[in-house]
Amino acid sequence: MALVQYIIVRTDLKFSKGALAVNIAHASVAAIYKSINSEDTQNYLKDTENMTKIALKVGSEEELRAVFVNIQDRSYMWVEQPENVPVAIATFPTNRTSFPQLKGLKLFS
16 A cells, blocks of 8 residues: 655745745654554655655645644644744645545645
């Protein structure tokens, strides 16, 4: 089974590309850490050459929070401190079909 980690990113923030990249990395690592004992996460980490991430976008904090409400038990929302700004959500690694709630979101580019 191919495993994937979804990352949902806000596009309305005025962060530099570097700052946004670092926040996305924080979200990904935090989600991995929170799910470290799950079988899917263990298998995802064992296959480092085939780790798959899919980056999706939302246009506002409200949209990010609306997505999080439906997947919070299987994801982590990164909130930049000390500003207290929600930046991104990263899911726990799982199969592609585990998050139908994300189907309408567009790819982040």
